Amino acid sequence: MNTPSINAQRLLTELTHLAQIGAGPDGAIHRVAGSRADLAARDWLSKTMQVAGLTGHRDEIGNVFGRVPGSTGPWVLLGSHADTVPAAGHLDGAYGVVAAIEVLRTLVETGHPAADHIEIVAFWDEEGVAPDSNGGLGGSTFLADSPHIDDIAAYLEVHVEQGPRMEAAGLDLAAVTGIVGVERYEIVMHGQENHGGASPFDMRADAGRAATRAAAALRPICQSIDPVGLIGNVGSCSFTPGAANVVPGEATLQIEIRGISEAVLDQTRTALREAYERIAEEENCTCTIRKASAKPVAEFNPEIVRMADEVCRASSDRTDRMASYAGHDASVMSTRVATGMIFVPSTSGISHNALEHTPDHQLVLGTQALLDTAVATAERLTTGQDSLSAAPPVLAAAA
Numbered sequence: 001m002n003t004p005s006i007n008a009q010r011l012l013t014e015l016t017h018l019a020q021i022g023a024g025p026d027g028a029i030h031r032v033a034g035s036r037a038d039l040a041a042r043d044w045l046s047k048t049m050q051v052a053g054l055t056g057h058r059d060e061i062g063n064v065f066g067r068v069p070g071s072t073g074p075w076v077l078l079g080s081h082a083d084t085v086p087a088a089g090h091l092d093g094a095y096g097v098v099a100a101i102e103v104l105r106t107l108v109e110t111g112h113p114a115a116d117h118i119e120i121v122a123f124w125d126e127e128g129v130a131p132d133s134n135g136g137l138g139g140s141t142f143l144a145d146s147p148h149i150d151d152i153a154a155y156l157e158v159h160v161e162q163g164p165r166m167e168a169a170g171l172d173l174a175a176v177t178g179i180v181g182v183e184r185y186e187i188v189m190h191g192q193e194n195h196g197g198a199s200p201f202d203m204r205a206d207a208g209r210a211a212t213r214a215a216a217a218l219r220p221i222c223q224s225i226d227p228v229g230l231i232g233n234v235g236s237c238s239f240t241p242g243a244a245n246v247v248p249g250e251a252t253l254q255i256e257i258r259g260i261s262e263a264v265l266d267q268t269r270t271a272l273r274e275a276y277e278r279i280a281e282e283e284n285c286t287c288t289i290r291k292a293s294a295k296p297v298a299e300f301n302p303e304i305v306r307m308a309d310e311v312c313r314a315s316s317d318r319t320d321r322m323a324s325y326a327g328h329d330a331s332v333m334s335t336r337v338a339t340g341m342i343f344v345p346s347t348s349g350i351s352h353n354a355l356e357h358t359p360d361h362q363l364v365l366g367t368q369a370l371l372d373t374a375v376a377t378a379e380r381l382t383t384g385q386d387s388l389s390a391a392p393p394v395l396a397a398a399a
């Protein structure tokens, strides 16, 4: 493949620089959106872009952009987020931002024509843990609703997987096909509060027993529907009134399901309702199910996924396609522009933790794959056309 090679040493050095901003004595990184460290990181990113010969600007919310001076859109946007959770590792978000800088810097240095068609971004507040955050993805949501989105033809993000699947499969790289949809439910079992000793088993309406049976049923239901593309979690279970000698009159579960397609989520929703109503009836109780929140499945642009997959295969024989089970700015971007992602593995599947780690050679492979996919996307957009003013139908269709 005729693309320039990134500077691996510079990539790793810049990652180390960024990791020092907001680093605490515990070895973890504290760069919650809007904190002093987060703002200092954004200043450092702007300066690094300047040193790389790029022109930078910051929008009203705090997204930091960089591009070749004088270049005009539409651009292929590369990036990720610069904020972190409290006590974070040094790769979640930061890797995608530093990789994006390295890609554009390499293209500029080698005089590659794709440089004029690429913009880079460090998004504001992806994590959503600041007190005034509205659930996260703030920077990408702001961009998606701003006039600048019309100048963006496609979006690419490289990120650490944040889970154990790639390492377990021995992968170096993965072309991400989309981001799972996430639905949260509150399940309430209603029974009859009564004396815990004087009520025989067969004469109770035990809401606690109904709820724990419902909790235990979640995993087999998910596994029977889709053992690969569906996951569920019971995050909390509480009994009322909550005393050892009282049969619970009411019991509440908070559950979450994540699925790779709306069809899988539909099927799961129906199966859970049937199972929970049956369990309630068997336990002499009734059941109410309330949807607390829902984030739809994000499906990435098939043509970009194909190009990313091809690039990954050309650079390693240990690569595959996979869905993301964690949320990313790319999910917001995919609602407006053709979008794709590339994953590198997370050692032991650990993220949102100071122990977050990915071997250097995979960080380098991922950044080179981002460059190659960005060049392929930019070339795809310009092929047979005088400018980037119109995306070919296959890309436009995904917007």
Ligand SMILES: [Zn+2]
Residues within 6 Å of the ligand: 081, 092, 093, 126, 159, 328
């Ligand atoms: Zn992230």
